[in-house]
Amino acid sequence: MSEPRNDARTGAADEDAEGLPVYAEDGTDLTVIRWMLALSAEERLRWLQSHMQAVAALTRDQADA
Secondary structure, eight states: OOOOOTTTOOOOBBBOOOOBSSSTTOOOOOHHHHHHHHHHHHHHHHHHHHHHHHHHHHHHHHOOO
């Protein structure tokens, strides 16, 4: 397996440890997509719900300020 090459502008690797691309041509971070797809549907739902609660709390805090 070859060493990942780093993007000179960002320092980000072109490939992860398994040799898979880190970013799509449009700049999408593929590692986040792979991580999310590795979770079960229940785990993804729990993650989403916790983040929605955090956003709702921040929104409430902004409205109270």
